[in-house]
Amino acid sequence: MFNEGEIKRENVWVTSKLWNNAHKKEDVIPALKNTLNDLKLDYLDLYLMHWPVAFRPGLEGFPEKDEDFLSLDEVPIIETWNAMIEAKKQGLVKHIGVSNFSSKKLADLLEKTNDAPEMNQVELHPYLQQKDLIDYCKKNNIHLTAYSPLGSGDRSDEMKAENEPSLLENETIKAIAEKHEASAGQILIKWAEQRGTAVIPKSTNEGRIEENIKSAAIKLNENDLNEIKKLDKHFRYVTGEFFVTEGNSYSNIYDE
Ligand SMILES: NC(=O)c1ccc[n+]([C@@H]2O[C@H](COP(=O)([O-])OP(=O)(O)OC[C@H]3O[C@@H](n4cnc5c(N)ncnc54)[C@H](OP(=O)(O)O)[C@@H]3O)[C@@H](O)[C@H]2O)c1
Structure with a gap:
């Protein structure tokens, strides 16, 4: 090709x-x-x-x-x-x-190798800001990629918890979007970028792919960032519960 x-x-x-x-x-x-x-x-x-x-x-x-x-x-x-x-x-x-x-699994691995991971791809968005993990990765020179940055709305129903909070419909995000004449999706993507993480929004729609790329032109100010900081509630869309069976050892894959 x-x-x-x-x-x-x-x-x-x-x-x-x-x-x-x-x-x-x-x-x-x-x-x-x-x-x-x-x-x-x-x-x-x-x-x-x-x-x-x-x-x-x-x-x-x-x-x-x-x-x-x-x-x-x-x-x-x-x-x-x-x-x-x-x-x-x-x-x-x-x-x-x-x-x-x-960070616990990263620390265990770093103890055993001289060739540290260069990237950790994890769920990151305003409801799951993971500041401690970000600080740990920064200190150890490990880049982060934010997955499900828009709230992963297209997962099948069986993967979703009841009453999942919507990021795209969040009033704070929508108000910041309106102020910047942008969409809620663009604000969420720009927020991830301004935190210094890579970000991988997924879209199958040409217009939204273009819209998502254009988020690069937005600049969130201190006030916007402070408002978004308040939204953190350690909520995971991707809980990892699908890896848990009655007797296996994967009931706490995020070590928390
Ligand atoms: N490492 C891992 O374990 C892991 C786990 C989960 C996900 N990921 C990766 O993370 C990436 C993205 O995460 P995700 O797929 O969970 O979800 P996401 O990017 O948070 O959300 C995708 C949903 O948002 C919609 N969307 C995209 N742009 C939009 C916009 N500007 N405005 C409104 N809606 C918009 C999409 O619909 P349309 O298609 O209709 O636009 C789709 O329904 C994927 O590449 C995925 O593979 C990795």
């Missing part, structure tokens, strides 16, 4: 993630190679360990019972991480990182 078109590979940033069914050391590079093959690429810019959760190798679909999981004693995160370091050495990826890691 890149050979034929005007856009050069080096001008595009491609991130992908290692799925939970390939955490064992012998499975990481084959899983990455499958992804490269699917994408018809020679390398990725960034490869992330998607969750600090391991499934039985090769498990297709979502786990349903305890036996579908391996514990982190059976497949320690450092085992998976060392295989990701090897992938970087082999030139299959330029950068490596993690996703959904608490």
Whole structure:
């Protein structure tokens, strides 16, 4: 694709993630190679360990019972991480990182490796501001990416809690949007950017993709930022409860 078109590979940033069914050391590079093959690429810019959760190798679909999981004693995160370091050495990826890691899990990993994650992709938005995690990552030179920055409204109903608060309909966000002649979505994206995080809003709509890119031109002032700070209520849209079975060890994946 890149050979034929005007856009050069080096001008595009491609991130992908290692799925939970390939955490064992012998499975990481084959899983990455499958992804490269699917994408018809020679390398990725960034490869992330998607969750600090391991499934039985090769498990297709979502786990349903305890036996579908391996514990982190059976497949320690450092085992998976060392295989990701090897992938970087082999030139299959330029950068490596993690996703959904608490500062506790990052600290455990940093104790065991000299090759720290360069990125942690986590849920971040005004209802889940995670200041302590941001401070920890900054101190340790780990970049953050904010996922579900708009409140992840297109998840299936079974993934949603009852009465989830809406970010896009929040009165404070809407008032700030009106003042800047912007949309609520643009304010949420700009807020993430002004905090120094990368931000990955998702849209399947051309107009909204364009609108989201244009949020770069907005500048939130001190007052706007103070108002948004007050919205924090440590609310997660992505609770991780879908990883919990009766007897497995994943009931507190965020360590809180
Ligand atoms: N690392 C992880 O474990 C993890 C977990 C969850 C999500 N993520 C990633 O995070 C990214 C985004 O998060 P997300 O998909 O959960 O949700 P999100 O970006 O917070 O929200 C997506 C929803 O917002 C709508 N939307 C987009 N722009 C809008 C705008 N300007 N105004 C109003 N509505 C707008 C979209 O609808 P339309 O399509 O109709 O515009 C869609 O329904 C994705 O790439 C996802 O893969 C990562």
